[in-house]
Each structure stands twice: as structure tokens, then as C-alpha cells.
Amino acid sequence: MNILVCVSRVPDTATRIIVGSDGKSIDKNGVKYIVNPYDEFALEEGLRLREKNGGSVTAITVGTDAATDVLRTALAMGVDKAILVKGDEPTDSYYVAYNIAKIAKEINPDLIILGRQSIDFDSFQLPSMLAEMLGMPSVSVVSALKIENGQVSAERDVEGGKETVACSLPCIISAQKGLNEPRYPKLPDIMKAKSKPIDTREAEKTEPKTSIIGMEIPSKARAGKVLEASDANIDEIVRLLKEEAKVI
Amino acid sequence: MKNILVYLESTNNNLKRVSTEIATAACKIANGAKVTGILINSNSDIAHQASKFGVSEVILAAAPKIELHSSTAVAQIIADTAKEIAADCIIFPANSIGLEVAPRIAIKLDAGYIADCIELAADGNNLIAKKPVYAGKAVVKIKCETPVKVLSLRPNVFVAAENPTNVEIKDKSFDLSDSDLSAKVTNIAKNEGKLDVLEADIVVSGGRGIKGPENYHLIENLAKTLGGAVGASRAVVDAGWRPHSEQVGQTGKTVSPALYVACGISGAIQHLAGMNASKYILAINKDKDAPIFKNCDYGLVGDLFDILPKLTEKIQKAKM
Structure with missing residues (x-):
């Protein structure tokens, strides 16, 4: 089985996001980058x-x-x-999908696996976009996968439960946490990987279908009424939940 | 924009709340444009419910071959319908169906797509949306550059408002080919009686402070009393105490309920990102210096094993 796994490079989840000087992207100073965590499940499954x-x-x-x-x-x-499909830093998913689809048509994978979302733009759109470009079925947010004789049965998380989806290869799967437990690379393998070849291709530019025109850090002023948990104070919190937050 | 198409869904013979939200949002940006809804394998009762939220035409698509659900078939039906009515804006909910189908529509219609919008502004043919990025640590403003636009809107953010209108209902049947049905749902397993953190008005989550799965009934009891869903921090899910479907945070779900209760959660940046869009936050933790207390509306400092039963009982009384 020939498998293509799409990976994306994202800021570490512990990153504090600061808006950069262009006002529409993050300040990259001191940001540590990692493999998108959902893509680790995709790699492991592959x-x-x-x-x-x-x-x-x-x-x-x-x-x-x-x-x-x-x-x-x-x-x-x-x-x-x-x-590596080398080009400008992606700013729209269409550009990424278009360039991956181009390579996929050349190498004809039986299965393409991605993370359910990239944790930078959180758009969940690459798996279905790529599937549509390649004329393939796809199943998103998969937490259990079975493949037998070219038939795929995938369990995916939906609101309040799980769905089982059937399709045939070739197809596209997006991985959810729980699909597997990703391995940690071993030190000798990390060393060996440093000298392995990387096939570098030129990315083809596409007309932007969407453009980012600004970025801001949401700031919500919170009352921050923090009390010692005495009986009287618990009563006060219940009163606030009822009268102020109106949730009781 | 001249024609907006909204994807509507029903559950237990009622129009889904998220459908009323996106119908309202569509009417708000319409500025004279016609708002058409599409319902697949549904009925005219639901169409009439949609008309209360400003939808003036509903297409009742009949496609019995779909049975439960098929993302590929739904995409085909919506794309065909969008072409037929010359829709220049197609709106989905950013839920499990919408997030899977909308990108396919964007490719089929050569349209720009903005996912998981929390705010929309339209001016003539221009459409600008705000969407959270980095799990809500930042928000970007995105302009859709194409004549046809596809959007998905985050549930629980747009407020539904009644706006009754006369509705024209059109029946249309779709004869689907096998290739349209290339991905097909064969089984749905519902967690009976369990609310999902994404759909709930109130979410009560537990963190490491709950000490073990055997104590989770304290969280569940409070959630039940408040009529909310049960959530969990990453530490709790990674320890195997709770299923990952309950995880709130950057590598879990991003929630925006009316009230979020964090019990024994210290407030790591990844967790805060997943819940900071909540309207009110109540934090319960024994460490008064925990970061969660800097990001809450209300806080109780103390032992949660002492606080949770008392709080649950007092809320129960306050409801009577």
C-alpha cells in the first residue's frame, strides 16, 4: 500500500501568540515550531x-x-x-491543497492521511478539499480505522457520538486523537534522518481565494471575583451564577 | 450578494438550533439578497420552522439512497442546488457535517471558503469574516476574494432571532449515482443522554485535581444539576480517565458556552485557549496562584472534594 501523509509545521501549543509588525500574522520571534500534533497520528497510522x-x-x-x-x-x-513543495509561506488552504494534489496525481497513493486540523489556522479544510480535487472519498476526524481488501471502515467523532463510514481505496482520512499512540523517534533515527534526501519541488502559485487582512488578540475583561471557599462564599457564587450570569 | 443558500438540519423533528443561528446570520448580511434553505430528506414542518428565522424559500431535497448520511452525496446535492439557484454565498454550520462538506463545495464551485467564522460583515459583494486561529489565542479578519463565497459558522456564537416570513417550499428529488455515494455512513452510535461539549450551554470540566476517574461523579453531578455537558482537561484524557471526545483545549475542542466551570484545572495556555470564548468562567482550585484564577469571572479557592458537593446542592436549591 502506498501512503501519502501530509504534515504541517505549526507553533508549539505552549506559544503565547503576539501579533507581528504587519498586523496580520504572528510575531515569529522566539516561536518554537513542531509537527502539527494531529499529523503525528496521521504519520503513525501510515x-x-x-x-x-x-x-x-x-x-x-x-x-x-x-x-x-x-x-x-x-x-x-x-x-x-x-x-518539500517549496514556495511562499502558505496563507490560504487552496494553495496547499492544489500543490499537494499535483504531487498526489503523480505518485498515485492508495491512501492519503492528514491530521484532522492544523492547529494554527484550525480550518479543518484540507482533507475534503484535497479529496474533491482528486475525486476521492474522504472521512474526517477518524478515531478508528480498518482496511481490508481495499474496503475502508472508519469511525469518526460527531456531536454526541460516533459514525461509522464506509468507502473504498483510494481515499483520504483525517486523523483524530485516539486513532493510535504516536511513536517517539529514537536518537539514532533522528541522527540518520539528518542526512536523508528530501525531494524538493517548486510550489505553483495560485490566485488567492481568501486573504488575511488583520489579526488581533481577543481580550475579554473578566471580573476575577475569586473567593475563599467558605459556605457563605459558595452561596455568593451561586447568587452570582443566578443573578449575574443567569445560568441557573 | 443576491442569493444566499443555507444548509439546514433537523433533529427529533425540530430544526437544529445551529440552523436557526446560521439562518439569522444569513438574513443579517443579506441586505436584500434572497435567503434559501436546503433540507435533505426532511419535511415541510421543518421548512416552516426555518421560515420563522427569515428563510423565504426552502428546497426539500429527497435522496433516499443516502439513508443515514453521505458527505460526498450531500456535497453533490448542495453544489447542484447552488448552481441552479445561482447562489453566490453558501453557509454551513461549523459542525461535524458542515466542516466536512463545505470545503468540497468550495472546490466544486471554485469559491473561496472561510471556516469557523464568529463574525460576518458584508458590503455589496465584499464579505469579510472573523475567525479564531491558534485555538482562539488570536482572531483573524479574512476577506473572501471570489464571486462565490462559502462559509461555515461556529455554533453557539451567532444569536438566533425570530424574523417570520412567508416561505415557498420546493420539492426536488435527486437520483444519486454510486460515485456520488462513495463515502457512506453505515452506523451511528449516539452517546444516549449525553450532551456534547460543543453543543452545550454549560460545560463542567475536571482536571488533574479530581485525582482519579472514580471521583468524576462529582463533575457529572454538577453538570447534571446545571443541565450541562461534562468536559475534561488534556491531563485527564491522557491519563485515560475520560474519552478524548470530552477534551477541551488546543488539541481538543474549542468551546463557547454561557458558563464554563473548571474544576481542579490549573489553566495551562492550551486549555485557556479552548475555553476563553465562554461567556462566564467559574474556576475551582486549591491553589490560589493557579493561572486559571487570572482568567475567570468567579473563583473558589479550596478543596474541590469539599466544594463540589456543596455547590451542587446549593445550585439545586437555587433552582427551586
């Missing part, structure tokens, strides 16, 4: 399917040279090949 069924796993990312580091992590985890 590796497990290869271990079970044979074939190969290719990791792909779209971005600047800086994105090489997430491909090195993917190589250290055990993917066979890594592709």
Missing part, C-alpha cells in the same frame, strides 16, 4: 499500515525551507520518502 501490509509511506509538506524540520521528524519516525 507507518502501522505499512508495517502490516507493506508498501511505502511518503511525507509531504508545503512551505519554505524552514519546513524541512518537520520532514526530518517524519523521516526519523520512519517514513520512506519526504517531499
